[in-house]
Each structure stands twice: as C-alpha cells, then as structure tokens.
Amino acid sequence: MRSKRIVHTPVLLHEVLEGLDLKTEGSYIDATGGEGGHLKEIAKKVKQALGIERNKEQLARIQELELTNVVLEKGNFAEIEKIAKKHGFENIDGILFDLGLSFWELVHLKKGFSYKKDEENLDMTLDETGQEKASDILNKYSKEELYEMFSRNAEEPKSEKIAEEVVRQRRERKFVNVSDLKRAIDSVFGAEDRRVYSRIFQALRMQVNNEKENLEKGLEGAVKILKIGGRLVVISFHSVEDRIVKKIMKKNNMELITKRISRYDDMSFERSATLRVAVKKI
The missing domain is CATH 3.40.50.150 (Vaccinia Virus protein VP39)
Structure with a gap:
C-alpha cells in the first residue's frame, strides 16, 4: 500500500x-x-x-x-x-x-498565478480544456476589453490606465511572464504595489478560467x-x-x-x- x-x-x-x-x-x-x-x-x-x-x-x-x-x-x-x-x-x-x-497549485503548477514568481509564464489555466492563456489575453485584447476585464473582475480604480499601458508595451515586447505584467503595472503607479498586483492577477485568472x-x-x-x-x-x-x-x-x-x-x-x-x-x- x-x-x-x-x-x-x-x-x-x-x-x-x-x-x-x-x-x-x-x-x-x-x-x-x-x-x-x-x-x-x-x-x-x-x-x-x-x-x-x-x-x-x-x-x-x-x-x-x-x-x-x-x-x-x-x-x-x-x-x-x-x-x-x-x-x-x-x-x-x-x-x-x-x-x-x-x-x-500556487507552488507547483508554475502557471503565473502569483505575482511573487517573476520567472513563471503567464498561463493561469486551471485545467486542460484549451482555453486562452493569460498571456494570450494581454497580447490580443483591445484596450477597451482589457479595461472592462480589469474593472469588472478586480474593481481596480486605475483599470483604464493599466489597459493603456499594456497595449503600449506590447507593441514593443509581447507579454510572456509575470515580470512583464508587473512592469506594466509599475509604469502606471511609479512603484511596486502588491495590492494592485493581487487585484490585476486575480482579474486575469478569473477571465482565463471563466470563474464568475x-x-x-x-x-x-x-x-x-x-x-x-x-x-x-x-x-x-x-x-x-x-x-x-x-x-x-x-x-x-x-x-x-x-x-x-x-x-x-x-x-x-x-x-x-x-x-x-x-x-x-x-
């Protein structure tokens, strides 16, 4: 046994x-x-x-x-x-x-659920059903779609500015890992803010997995x-x-x-x- x-x-x-x-x-x-x-x-x-x-x-x-x-x-x-x-x-x-x-899940799946793991890819899928990954959403959604996602799923006050910054940064470099998303958030706030990180990562995970x-x-x-x-x-x-x-x-x-x-x-x-x-x- x-x-x-x-x-x-x-x-x-x-x-x-x-x-x-x-x-x-x-x-x-x-x-x-x-x-x-x-x-x-x-x-x-x-x-x-x-x-x-x-x-x-x-x-x-x-x-x-x-x-x-x-x-x-x-x-x-x-x-x-x-x-x-x-x-x-x-x-x-x-x-x-x-x-x-x-x-x-946070420690072993290595799918970018936590903002504390800079090197992890922005995946965030909870199963193998073939849905979009978090990086796909960040690289494909329009500014309006990103704003709606951040504001609806995270109730983030600066959702519009974060959406604008994501669109601006992806023109130069695609979003791949956790550090890429944190860099975009930092550009809006001028410094690290763990509470904002938590809200934005939450919003992405909810969107990827259709959680609501x-x-x-x-x-x-x-x-x-x-x-x-x-x-x-x-x-x-x-x-x-x-x-x-x-x-x-x-x-x-x-x-x-x-x-x-x-x-x-x-x-x-x-x-x-x-x-x-x-x-x-x-």
Whole structure:
C-alpha cells in the first residue's frame, strides 16, 4: 500500500465542518477538491461523499489519500448537478465550495498565478480544456476589453490606465511572464504595489478560467440538488466572488445562518476569507 501523504490544513476547516452539520448517514459534496484537506475530514464523519476537482494533478493527489467512501470526479463545478446525478448523489445534505487556489497549485503548477514568481509564464489555466492563456489575453485584447476585464473582475480604480499601458508595451515586447505584467503595472503607479498586483492577477485568472460564470452556474446547480434543510457552505476570497455568492443565496430564498470574515497577514498566500453558510428552505 502506498504511504499516505501529509495534507495541508485548509482555511476555516473547523468552521466548514460545523457549517456542513455532518450526519453519518448523510450525503455530501466537496465541489472544489483541491488538496483533499476538507474531503479527508468529511470522509471521517459520513457514509459517502463526492469530490469534484478540475485539475488532473490535484485529483491524482486526492486519490493518493485512499478515501474509500469518497467518489472522485474530474470536472468543473459548473456541472455539479450533472456530475452529482451521474454518481447517484441527489437530495444532498451539504455542499462545500472553497474558491481559493490551493497552496500546492500556487507552488507547483508554475502557471503565473502569483505575482511573487517573476520567472513563471503567464498561463493561469486551471485545467486542460484549451482555453486562452493569460498571456494570450494581454497580447490580443483591445484596450477597451482589457479595461472592462480589469474593472469588472478586480474593481481596480486605475483599470483604464493599466489597459493603456499594456497595449503600449506590447507593441514593443509581447507579454510572456509575470515580470512583464508587473512592469506594466509599475509604469502606471511609479512603484511596486502588491495590492494592485493581487487585484490585476486575480482579474486575469478569473477571465482565463471563466470563474464568475462558472460560479453562478455551480451555485445554482448546487441549490437544485440540496435537500430541504441542506446546507451550502462557501468560502470566497474577494468581494467579486462574495457578491455572487450572496446574490445566489438571496435569489433562492436561502437562510444565511453564518457569515465570518477572517483576515491574514502579508505572509499568507490569501489576504482574507469570507465564509457563508446558508440553509435551503424551499
């Protein structure tokens, strides 16, 4: 038997398990398998669970945990309703969405997710579906399209100036790696600004992976397969995500029973996390 690896402890683990209100005979779904940290703990307390993960390397890492009562599926959580029904998961007791990148993804995929890795290529794809890379977007989008992306996905006040600078700089040199994008941002602000870096890199990653649309579809699908009294638990890491979560919960007349905001220091790879737990009423 293979030795089981050490699992990175996910953020708000205790609060997530409490929010799911785990019952031994219940059915639960982790829509964002990640490194398997949540799934491992859920599996200890319930009869069966379903884990969804879109990245094949991370899915393989979850498989290494040998969770015998967990069904795993490679897929996008936007298709959660279809995936759940495929495996016979209906009238679900609890569903979890942890919307942050895992520590392993940031460190090992080397796709330019973090502004701290100057040498990494601007890829930012989370799976192998053939979508545009971040560098493609920076080198092809019009100034207006770049402005709309930065302002919509990052709510960056200087989105227009950053878009103009990207277009100006790519005439002389195509955007390839992390340092290229930071150079364009620095030209607008006159100095390094890690908060702006974070917002702009976030905006690009969201665009590459169609994250806003996938989140809306995934949450709507999750509500449909939850049983009455079932719980939806979502951890988001910026206001754009949290606004979508709040909207879907309100639209479906769910009762919000927990909201918690946790903030981390600059050494953490996540700046803050918002946990929402809601119950399906009708």
